[in-house]
Amino acid sequence: MRKRTLSVALVAALGLFAGCQSSPPDANAAAVAAAPDADFARVAESLLMRALDRSPEWSIFAGRYDNAAQMTIPDAARRADDLAFAQAALAELSAFDPDRLPASQRIDHMLLVNQFESSIWYQREFRDWAWDPSNYNVAGTVALLLNTPYADEDVRLRTVMERIAAVPEYYAAARANIDDPTPEHVELAILQSRGALGVFDDGLRERIAGSGLDGGEQALFNERIDAARGAIEGWIGWLEGEQQRLATVAEPRSFRIGEALYEQKFAHDIQSHYNANELYQRAVEEKERLHERMDGITRELWPKYFPSTAMPDDRLERIGMMIDHLSARHVERGEFVDEIKRQIPLLGEFVREHDLLDQDPTRPLVVRETPEYMRGGGAGASISPPGPFNPTADTYYNVSPLDAYSDEQAESFLREYNHWVLQVLNIHEAIPGHYTQLLHANKSPSLVKSLLGNGAMIEGWGVYAERMMLEEGWGNHEPEMWLMYGKWNLRVVTNAILDYAVHVQGMTEDEAMDLLRREAFQEETEAANKWRRVKLSQVQLTSYFTGYAEIYDLREQRKAELGDAFNLKDFHNRFLSYGNAPVSAIAELLREEYPEG
Incomplete structure (x- = not known):
């Protein structure tokens, strides 16, 4: 297993920093401003490693085993310990003035502070x-x-055997935590927990x-599988009891989180120069x-398509007729999954031929059916990348x-993901979207930036990649492709409108379906899935x-600033x-490190 740390770069940086002490005043100031701060780097790395050590789950997803x-038990004692750790981490970070750090470390400081402040919030x-x-x-x-x-295989099986010994304790803690749940999240938990049983099956x-494994180990492992399945089934049974109880409650807890929590969550999760209301207003303008x-x-x-039919006067009606x-x-x-598999290498070849950005042919993308324990959240496709410790x-x-x-x-779904939209x-999901972006992210020299991923940058890159590929000629600039791209891009825009309108402004299901079906031209199945998703997530x-x-x-x-020096591949x-x-942090780094292009 190959691990990446910040320390190697820091050793070289220390020499540079020390060597600048006898430089003339102006040169010395410039060099110090650009040199990594070794003390901060040690603290940043130490905080990350301690956080990973405290969270086996985060470590596993990061590719560190x-x-x-070990399994984290989500009980009150653990929450108190997490709170103390986050507060202590912020105290360590407060010793550094971010304005005195070079740009890259300034961003690492910001990401770490946000991570621990978010944890507390x-x-x-x-x-x-x-x-x-x-x-x-x-x-x-x-x-x-x-x-x-x-x-x-045997090493991994023994690890799993040890890990699942704590499953009964884990679900006992979960049951003790839940108080006044929303009906929607109870339903989702039941669905996904049933899927979880499939991991502990005859396979x-x-x-x-x-x-x-020897006979004793195999017997113990099977006993623990029985206990894990029993704990999950008990959890499901308890959730079903909650579901029945909530059905009798006149006004159960709403899934809507309200304006105050929404703005705060937006600030922690998105880390944009927009606030939530400003982003909502821009989305409304973009829809028009x-x-x-x-x-x-x-x-x-x-x-071409309706030579004998009069065009409706209503704009949305005529667009809708064409899309339909x-x-x-x-x-x-x-053929749905097979068609996706067919398209992936074609996208890779297009990126190579047009020299749009670097790829890694040694890292193939594996198309698979979504595991059952991941289903039910409303997303039809997603990427599961390796962590930076196991790239x-x-x-x-x-x-x-x-x-x-x-x-x-199925017909409604396939019409939504038609020839062009698919x-x-x-x-978006694969090339040069999430798959390609996350390959690059795992090569970043900053472990902080790789581990503390910003969702808006990740999802935003996938959306940006769509438009960029069409601009560069994917789809041969067919008007049909650009029309369907407009419909697809409306999903992005209406996602932002819908989420804010539902959680902050109280948008009803009927109003949401009108936005999605009439104004965003979505098929009924897609719109229904999106309504389900907005009830289960926020921001x-x-x-x-x-x-x-x-x-x-x-x-x-950057194109305006650099003129002829701008190169699209270099930018990417x-x-x-x-x-x-x-993105705002990346913009700062680009301008500082590549001012001339």
Whole structure:
């Protein structure tokens, strides 16, 4: 296992810093401003390592398995310990004036402070540990240990055997935590917990039987599987009891979090120069601009597809008619996953031919059906990347199968992800979207930026990649592709509008469905899934538009600043080299480190 730390770079930096002490005053000041601060780097690395040591779950997802056999028990004692750790970490960081740190470390300081302040805020103010039971699920880390070949099979099985010994205690703590849950999150927890049972199924027992574990170990492992399954089934039964109880409550806890919590959560999670209301206003304005552009394309295409039909006077109606007509072109139900697999290498070849950014052919993307324990949140596709401590592990493109859909639901889904939109989805999730971006992030020299990922930058890059690829010629500039891209981009814009309007302004389901169906031209299945998603999450749906707007603005600003010196590939590689830092922080680094291009 290859680990990356900050220390190697710091040793070299120390020599540079020390050697500058006898320089002339002006040169000395400039050098000191650019040189890494060794004390801060040691504190930053120490804080990260201590945080990883304290959280086996975070370590596992980061690709670090030293403490993977341990399981964090989410009880009151642990919360008190976490609070004390976060407060102590902030005290250590307060010893450094960020204005006196070089730009890269200034951003690391900001990310660390936000991490620990967020930890305190989530525990004391947001308190979702008490009302969202879907926070509690042991399946993800166990599945990752079983499916990631970071060590021999027997080693990993023994790690899992030790880890799952704590499953009954884990769910006992979860049950003690939950107080006044929302009905929506209880329903999600039931669904995902049922999926979790699939990790502890006969397939795992077969792996144990075929392993090098001795008879006593195998017997103990199977006993612990029985106990884990019993604990999960008990948790499900308790949740079902809560579900029945809540059905009799006149006004159960609302999933809407309100303006004050929403603005605070937005600030912690998104880390944008916008506040939540400002972002909402920009999204409303962008929706109008998109409708105007899509109407122009619709007018252009109308004679081709509706030569004998009068064009409706209502703008949304005529755009909707064109989209509805084009959406009939899609893959067959049984070909959906295979078509995604077919497109991935084509996207990679396009990026290479157009020299858009660096790729890594040694790191293939594995397309798979979304594991059951990950389903139910409303997202049909997602990327599961390796952590920065295990960057050569597989990256998975999770695609939810259509098995559970009726024929009508499947047709609605396939019309949503039609011939053109499916291509844009694959750009977003795979190449050069999330998959490519996260490969670059795992190579970032800053472990802080790699581990403390900014969701708006990550999601924003996926959205930016869509538009950039079409600008560079993917889809041959067909008006149909640009119209469908407009429909897809409306999802990003309406995500931001919907999330704020629902949680802050009290938007109803009928109003939400009108926004999604009539103004964003979404199919019924997609709109229903989005309504479900906005009830189960907060702020995350705004990350797509926030990051996209900031990245696109930054690119255009750099083009204006640099003129002929601007190079698109250099911009992309340099932007991605900073890991998952907030876009505003990356903009600062780019201008400081590459002022001339």
